[in-house]
Amino acid sequence: MERDVRSTPQYASVGKLYSGLFAPGRDHVHVARDLRLGDGDKLYFTGLSFTGTLEDGPSDALYSFDRCDASLTLLRRGARLFRPSPDGRTAAFAIDDGFEIVNLDDFASVERCALPGMIEQIHWSPDGTRLAVLVAGAHADVSGAEGGYALRTETEGPAWLPEIDEGGAEDVWRRLWLWHRGAEEAKPLTHPPVNVWEASWKGPNAIAVVASNHHGEGSWYQSRLAEVDIATGGLRELHVPAEQMAYPTGAPDGKAVAFVEAVCSDRGIVCGTLRLADADGVRTLDTNGVEVTNIHWRGDGRIHYAGQREFETVVGDHDLATGKATDIWASQSLTCGEWYPATVPDGDRGALIFTEGYDQAPALTRVEAGEARILHSFAAPFSRPDAGVMEPLRWQARDGLEIHGWLIRPRNGGGNHPLLIDVHGGPIWSHRNRWMARLRSAPLLVQQGYAVLLPNPRGASGRGQDYARMVVGDMGGEDAHDIMRGIDHLVDQGIVDPKRVAVTGNSYGGFMSAWLVTQTDRFAAAVPISPVANWYSQHFTSQIPSFDELCVQGSPREAGGQYFDRSPAFFAHQANTPMLLLAGGRDKNTPPTQALEFHNGLLEAGVTSVLGIYPEHGHSLRGYPAYLDSAARILIWLDRHLGPAEADRG
Known part of the structure; x- marks a missing residue:
């Protein structure tokens, strides 16, 4: 496969699809997030648009929406975390070097405050006199959901100087800062060895936090719920979860904190049980x-x-x-x-x-x-692609458990389609009914006559904590069989050609699409993205060593067990499926050396394998232009190893 595929018809088809969806160069807002209510009929949100080319990628900006006349107004480019004050007169938002306060009547700047690092949360106190600001240090790790890399700053000296890691520098911690209206600067409220992951005011005199005793991304898995006293900065422990927790949300009167407790595989991606901590304890x-x-x-x-x-x-x-x-x-x-x-x-x-x-x-x-x-x-004003239909799908696992997923296929139905399975990340996450499936190449493949299966095997979220826990200590076990039984179901229904099946996925999906091809020869092609290939080296090179200790039985310090038995790299000699491996050079969640280990093992065994590493991209290759390039490479790989779908549809 060529290094540069931008002149290929596949890259052109990717560009055509996403140009239709995103309307690059037209300032079209194609997706919105972080909605906030203002006074009266005003709403505020962050919108993404491609102000330049597709390859330039999207940029965010702050918009207001007036419910009276349905008008949309661009307020400020680059503004993040827009937070109107309780009285509705002012608002705070994050800027590159801190935060800014503006009047909402004319959006004129009132105050600015510099902070060392990247702001991740901003919260007004209930009385509107103070801001609690959560700041990640200038070299802190960010979660896999955000790209799985370490923050960077401009450094002095020549480029050849090494990056130094001492394991606990001051600029890798997440801290709460407190700012009072009229103050020239904010003051740190928490200090190492307290690392704050999330925060919420709990009445006017305390802040509820999810915190751990270490700055490392992996320490999030052992976080606890605590309360920070505004006057002293001291912590009072409220709850230690059996598994993980997120979304602390203080009651306006300060008497309770709501939160979600769940078994989780990623910080920021938490789906579970609603719980309440108050004077009577913690209850569901x-x-x-x-x-x-x-x-x-x-x-x-x-x-x-x-x-x-x-x-x-x-x-x-x-x-x-x-x-x-x-x-x-x-x-x-x-x-x-x-x-x-x-x-x-x-x-x-x-x-x-x-x-x-x-x-x-x-x-x-x-x-x-x-x-x-x-x-x-x-919706973009000039494009609504016909990319088939999406429908819920149920099938039975080999132990009788009902498994769920989503099937996308051409609108006219038919059968004997080539199939791409796209395994979600996590593993404790799930596919949903999303716009064009939010997948790189799925709509294009369906247009060409493919079916696309989006399985939610055991361990997926949305079906209760017992279902989610089924993957803990058995990743690559029954969940793998759940996916294979999904293929059987589609073959039995006459929907899929059993000889033309491919598999892909990001993160956990990358691991699974690497693992499956070492266990069966049913796949004609595979495209693991940001995979894990060796659980031993993953533990000692990843920013989240607690993840493999959660999901894999055994120990990274002992021979044997699932650290060996569930590592695709050790079974590469059993594979014969042509493999395209893609990874990000800055990925600290599943470092690119994971893909390299599997690639070299496949080549040593004589298996066709191509490795692509995007040097400036992180986990799961969600940034541009890597997203477009990887979508085109998936099409190229499937065309090469499964052949065009249209010719077989008749």
């Missing part, structure tokens, strides 16, 4: 079977949430007085949020969400009493 709250992924207080008496319930995305409220939950809106054909469903309470009974579905572009939508009303669509 009813959510009508919903695995919760986002929470807000609707006053002191109700907790508003979004989450997943099997195939459904659900928005609801829990009433603390009655102990009962109520669905506000639920849908199988639409979802909302980025990694997981997200919502913002609106009024007494409604909510605002950014909806999307496989055949519906993202839209700002208000939901209430089961109804959804689109306020603004982010």
